Amino acid sequence: RWDFLDLVMDKLSFGLKLRFWIHGCLNKGRSSVLVNGSPTFEFEMFKCLRQGDLLSPFLFILVMEALHAITRKSVDLGLFRGASVGQ
Structure with missing residues (x-):
């Protein structure tokens, strides 16, 4: 399903x-x-x-932009403080 991608393109x-x-x-x-x-x-x-497919990298960038915006908003609202990697 491509609903999320369509929503991202609409928002952009x-x-x-x-x-x-x-x-x-x-x-x-x-x-x-x-x-x-x-x-x-x-x-x-x-x-x-x-x-x-030549369209694939372009669509990947669109989805990553949306993920970045969602993550940034979560940080700004104090819902996400980071993640630890390793020990």
């Missing part, structure tokens, strides 16, 4: 047209599999983002 004022385009890229795709070095017939995939 992405236009509806761009959000719809990205949603379309994430929810449908065509792929094939190499069997003994030869590709099979293409088949349709749903709710996917293929490994190595």
